[in-house]
Amino acid sequence: MPGLLARHREASLSDILRAATAWELQSMLAPYIEKKTPIEVIGSGSKARIGRPMQTAATISTASMHGIWMYEPTELVMSAHGGTPLVQIEAALAGNNQMLAFEPTDIGPTSGGARGTQTIGSVFACNVSGSRRIAIGAARDHLLGIEGVSGRGELFRAGGRVMKNVTGYDLCRGIAGSWGTLAILTEVTFKVLPAPEKTATLVYPDLPDDIGVELMCAAMRLPYEVCGTVHLPKNVAGRLEHSALADQGHAVTALRIENFEKSVDYRTQAMREALKVYGDPLVIGSMNSLEFWGELRRLSVMPYDEATCLWRISTAPTMGPKVVASIRRHMPAEVMYDWSGGLVWIEVPASADAGSSDIRRAVAVHGGHATLIRADASVRASVEVFQPQSPLAERLMGGLKSVFDPMRMLNPGRMYANL
Amino acid sequence: MSLAMPLPDKATLARSAEIIADLKRIAGEVAVIADEDGRRTFETDGLTAYRAMPLAVVLPDTTELVAEVLRYCHREKIKVVARGAGTSLCGGALPLEDAVVIGVSRMSKVLEIDYDNRFARVESGITNLAISKVVAEEGFFYAPDPSSQLACTLAGNLAMNSGGAHCLKYGVTTNNVLGAKVVLMDGEILELGGPHLDAEGYDLLGLMIGSEGQFGIITEATVRILRAAEGARPMLLGFASSEAAGACVSAIIATGIIPVAIEFMDRPAIEVCESFAKAGYPMDAEALLIVEVEGSEEEINDRLAQISCIAAAYNPTTIQVSSGAAQSAKIWKGRKSAFGAIGRISDYYCMDGTIPLSRLPEVLRGIGEICAAHKLRVANIFHAGDGNLHPLILYDANDEASAERAELAGAEILSLCVEVGGCLTGEHGVGIEKRDLMTKQFSEAELMLQMHIKTVFDPDWLLNPGKVFPLHLTRDARSSSAA
Numbered sequence: 001m002p003g004l005l006a007r008h009r010e011a012s013l014s015d016i017l018r019a020a021t022a023w024e025l026q027s028m029l030a031p032y033i034e035k036k037t038p039i040e041v042i043g044s045g046s047k048a049r050i051g052r053p054m055q056t057a058a059t060i061s062t063a064s065m066h067g068i069w070m071y072e073p074t075e076l077v078m079s080a081h082g083g084t085p086l087v088q089i090e091a092a093l094a095g096n097n098q099m100l101a102f103e104p105t106d107i108g109p110t111s112g113g114a115r116g117t118q119t120i121g122s123v124f125a126c127n128v129s130g131s132r133r134i135a136i137g138a139a140r141d142h143l144l145g146i147e148g149v150s151g152r153g154e155l156f157r158a159g160g161r162v163m164k165n166v167t168g169y170d171l172c173r174g175i176a177g178s179w180g181t182l183a184i185l186t187e188v189t190f191k192v193l194p195a196p197e198k199t200a201t202l203v204y205p206d207l208p209d210d211i212g213v214e215l216m217c218a219a220m221r222l223p224y225e226v227c228g229t230v231h232l233p234k235n236v237a238g239r240l241e242h243s244a245l246a247d248q249g250h251a252v253t254a255l256r257i258e259n260f261e262k263s264v265d266y267r268t269q270a271m272r273e274a275l276k277v278y279g280d281p282l283v284i285g286s287m288n289s290l291e292f293w294g295e296l297r298r299l300s301v302m303p304y305d306e307a308t309c310l311w312r313i314s315t316a317p318t319m320g321p322k323v324v325a326s327i328r329r330h331m332p333a334e335v336m337y338d339w340s341g342g343l344v345w346i347e348v349p350a351s352a353d354a355g356s357s358d359i360r361r362a363v364a365v366h367g368g369h370a371t372l373i374r375a376d377a378s379v380r381a382s383v384e385v386f387q388p389q390s391p392l393a394e395r396l397m398g399g400l401k402s403v404f405d406p407m408r409m410l411n412p413g414r415m416y417a418n419l
Numbered sequence: 420m421s422l423a424m425p426l427p428d429k430a431t432l433a434r435s436a437e438i439i440a441d442l443k444r445i446a447g448e449v450a451v452i453a454d455e456d457g458r459r460t461f462e463t464d465g466l467t468a469y470r471a472m473p474l475a476v477v478l479p480d481t482t483e484l485v486a487e488v489l490r491y492c493h494r495e496k497i498k499v500v501a502r503g504a505g506t507s508l509c510g511g512a513l514p515l516e517d518a519v520v521i522g523v524s525r526m527s528k529v530l531e532i533d534y535d536n537r538f539a540r541v542e543s544g545i546t547n548l549a550i551s552k553v554v555a556e557e558g559f560f561y562a563p564d565p566s567s568q569l570a571c572t573l574a575g576n577l578a579m580n581s582g583g584a585h586c587l588k589y590g591v592t593t594n595n596v597l598g599a600k601v602v603l604m605d606g607e608i609l610e611l612g613g614p615h616l617d618a619e620g621y622d623l624l625g626l627m628i629g630s631e632g633q634f635g636i637i638t639e640a641t642v643r644i645l646r647a648a649e650g651a652r653p654m655l656l657g658f659a660s661s662e663a664a665g666a667c668v669s670a671i672i673a674t675g676i677i678p679v680a681i682e683f684m685d686r687p688a689i690e691v692c693e694s695f696a697k698a699g700y701p702m703d704a705e706a707l708l709i710v711e712v713e714g715s716e717e718e719i720n721d722r723l724a725q726i727s728c729i730a731a732a733y734n735p736t737t738i739q740v741s742s743g744a745a746q747s748a749k750i751w752k753g754r755k756s757a758f759g760a761i762g763r764i765s766d767y768y769c770m771d772g773t774i775p776l777s778r779l780p781e782v783l784r785g786i787g788e789i790c791a792a793h794k795l796r797v798a799n800i801f802h803a804g805d806g807n808l809h810p811l812i813l814y815d816a817n818d819e820a821s822a823e824r825a826e827l828a829g830a831e832i833l834s835l836c837v838e839v840g841g842c843l844t845g846e847h848g849v850g851i852e853k854r855d856l857m858t859k860q861f862s863e864a865e866l867m868l869q870m871h872i873k874t875v876f877d878p879d880w881l882l883n884p885g886k887v888f889p890l891h892l893t894r895d896a897r898s899s900s901a902a
Contacts, residue, residue, distance in 0.1 A: 072775065072777065073672075073673060074669035074670075074672050074673045074776065074777070075669075075672075075775055075776050075777060075806070076672060077775075097675055127617070127622075129617070133616065133617075134616070137590060137594050138616070138617055140622065140625065141590060141593075141594045150868070154864060154868075156862075156864065156865050156868055157861075157865060158865070160773075160840070160841070160842045160860075161775060161840055161841075162773040162774065162775060162805070162806050162807075162840075162841050162842055162845070163586070163587075163773070163805040163806060163807075164582050164586060164591060164773050164802070164805045164806065164807040164845035164846055165773055165842045165844075165845060166579060166580045166582075166591075166629050166844050166845065166846055166847070166848050166849075167842045167843045167844050167849060167853070167857070167860055167861075168849065168857065168860075168861060168866070168869050168887065169626060169629065169630055169869050169872055169873075170580065170593065170625055170626060170628065170629045170630075171626075171868075171869065171872075173593065173622045173625025173626060173628075174621060174622055174623075174625060174626045174872070176622065176625075177617075177619075177620075177621070177622050178621055178622075182621075193677065194672075194674075194675035194676070194677065195675070196675075197675065217535040217536070218535075220537060220646070221534055221535070221537075221557075221646055222646060223558065223646050223647060223648050223649045225648075260675075260721070260722075262717075262718070262721055263714060263718050263721075266715060266717065266718065270715075314615040314616060314617045314618070314619075315614075315615045316533075316536040316538075316613070316614035316615055317535065317536050318535050318536055319614075339616055342536075342615060342616050343616070343617075367613055367614065367615065368613070368615040369615065369617070369618055369619045371619055386619045386620065387618075387619040387620065389620050390609075390610070392603075392607055392609050393609065393611070393620060393623060396609070396621075396623055396875060396876065397620055397621045397623070399875030399876075400621055400626075400872065400875055402875075403868065403871040403872055403874075403875060404868075415620070416620075
């Protein structure tokens with residue numbers, strides 16, 4: 001039954017309340033708090049089908065709270081309202097040759113959400129990071145300050161606008177990745193970085209998964225600041241559409257270098273030499289590189305498909321192929337390795353449990369975490385979507401939830417049943 | 420000095436002998452320090468103006484033993500102060516007379532190094548620099564580099580979320596830790612994260628780091644190790660004013676260059692550091708920048724040339740690229756020993772506010788005025804790239820009035836940092852030092868929220884009490900948590 005109810009909720013998003021200011025958000029929230037009726041929290045709603053289905057009376061969106069209100073390029077810092085579309089943030093940054101270095105992945109469309117609509121608040125709320133994470137850190141590493149409304153209906157701030165700040169506990173980190181279950185982010189202040197002058201990608205063809213991962217790990221051991229390492233096995237590489245690497249007909253292992261032009265040229269040459277046992281790479285320049293990494297960022301090689309479920313596995317890089325091999329003993333799987341093998345996107349046939357028990361067992365053996373990103377609501381209601389936690393961690397997480405949201409008002413049950 | 424600590428619990432003090440006997444039974448004779456001379460070693464930390472003799476000191480050598488001692492203290496409701504090397508500049512490791520100090524210094528083993536997966540798993544009593552040393556043979560390093568890195572332990576770095584001179588590029592402690600083994604006050608052992616990059620669930624590890632020893636005692640950590648660049652070289656840029664130096668930093672960043680470090684010193688700091696390190700700092704400059712870049716020889720030359728071009732617009736009095744490894748080492752020796760060098764000429768009180776870089780000139784002016792008004796001298800050292808300011812207020816520790824003025828001036832400087840959009844502490848932590856200033860930066864409700872989180876990890880508030888929050892608020896928080 002929870003599954004049916006959830007499907008109903010997912011289908012009708014007509015009763016979305018849109019707050020334009022933090023104050024308005026508090027007023028909208030008040031009657032629900034009074035009645036102890038939980039609500040769903042969204043930005044644009046592009047990730048609404050990720051997580052456990054919820055039973056909520058209404059949806060509150062931050063999408064009407066938008067706009068960049070502070071941007072200091074020379075201090076590498078920006079502040080925006082939580083509902084500001086990511087595309088707007090990135091356009092403003094591009095105007096100053098800057099970027100969000102953690103290049104958040106557009107994960108919504110893989111589960112049927114709208115493409116290119118995610119808000120900056122949701123990026124931090126869900127701690128969404130892309131390929132550059134391996135070199136530069138996750139979304140939460142770039143979050144400097146927040147303003148939010150807790151499940152108590154209280155407006156609070158944490159962190160600030162400066163890069164080094166250890167004044168009090170690090171609430172920003174605690175809230176990043178909490179999927180709207182602790183607070184609704186009304187403002188976020190974050191670190192930005194200069195965009196590189198040039199990008200090059202070394203593309204090694206036709207390597208098996210384990211050798212691809214070995215190559216990526218070897219590249220990260222070199223002093224050339226490789227800032228993107230992905231391996232697409234043949235079938236998934238075949239799904240590349242727009243970039244220079246479409247229609248290659250074989251696996252693709254790609255290493256990205258960014259810097260000033262002379263450095264990129266020098267490092268490309270130095271890497272070729274250092275990694276020559278893996279063959280001679282195809283080197284693609286800035287334009288083609290941006291297109292290729294952009295395609296990966298959109299996760300378009302893992303498109304929405306009701307016939308399959310999609311998992312996201314975080315493990316130690318060298319464990320990536322081992323986890324996949326273990327899973328493949330039980331079911332067919334299409335995979336993409338990011339973060340040198342440490343992030344595995346794995347697509348398996350749709351089933352009643354989305355392969356959960358075999359996948360979680362493989363992860364338990366090799367270490368790491370698995371999250372179910374795409375599955376029918378009834379499946380997401382019956383298996384753990386997020387990695388199950390130890391009883392002790394569960395108790396502490398429950399305690400944190402009670403501090404911010406004692407009545408379980410915000411996205412109740414989206415991550416774990418008791419949160 | 421003026422900050423009061425919570426009054427010791429008389430009943431606990433009365434049981435001292437019994438508690439010490441129990442601790443010896445649990446941890447063994449050699450792991451417990453109970454004699455007066457032995458305890459005196461632990462009575463203070465880097466904030467030496469404050470002292471308190473702990474009831475006892477325990478130095479366990481395993482996580483399990485830490486757990487046993489904590490379980491005992493939890494049961495007996497005895498306060499605990501965790502300690503690394505005791506280098507905290509904010510009184511973070513200051514003991515209490517009715518508290519047991521648990522030091523991690525005997526747990527300093529390297530447990531695992533994995534270069535392919537780029538992590539090292541170590542016990543938390545290892546010193547910061549020892550991690551880099553052990554992975555140096557493969558060209559790797561552990562990035563956060565607080566000035567005390569020779570002595571400070573990883574445990575202390577984790578508790579305070581320490582930074583260093585190279586954070587601009589590599590981030591602070593929290594950005595470089597993947598996992599931890601933590602003992603909670605009730606003796607339960609919590610395992611967080613691991614060699615993988617992103618853990619699901621609430622970021623308990625992120626909350627633990629920087630919790631100033633108030634959530635648990637970290638006994639083991641998995642830290643990110645990075646391959647070092649082919650080379651690195653600093654250059655010196657001298658300017659006739661701090662405004663020019665600040666504007667030059669902004670211009671460098673605007674060009675898209677992120678140097679690995681940009682350090683700023685004002686004239687008093689330059690004079691003291693130069694006389695100590697003979698690094699070749701220009702003595703005619705009002706402000707000095709040490710800018711370091713990384714890469715191959717050619718890349719370094721290119722980048723330094725580019726920076727020289729940018730700096731030229733700000734009429735530098737000196738542009739001098741390090742001549743080689745020996746001078747580079749001297750340049751950094753001067754900077755990294757700045758606190759020690761200043762300590763040779765005067766007692767000093769080291770502040771740690773962070774400000775938005777654009778407000779640098781007015782903040783430096785303000786600091787000058789504040790110190791002048793209190794008849795004190797000040798030297799400014801500043802991680803300019805990330806806005807982290809270290810004014811060193813010079814005073815005479817033997818003159819109580821001078822010490823009090825230094826403390827007042829410090830509080831005014833930190834208030835100024837908050838007023839311009841910065842914060843009270845960039846990398847040293849709150850400890851006792853900035854405890855009573857927290858209301859300048861946060862509302863009482865916001866502090867209450869933080870304190871309720873403390874209660875989740877340590878419901879009886881036994882871990883490192885009396886720090887981080889104004890005492891009167893902690894009483895309110897505890898009674899409202901209990902309600």
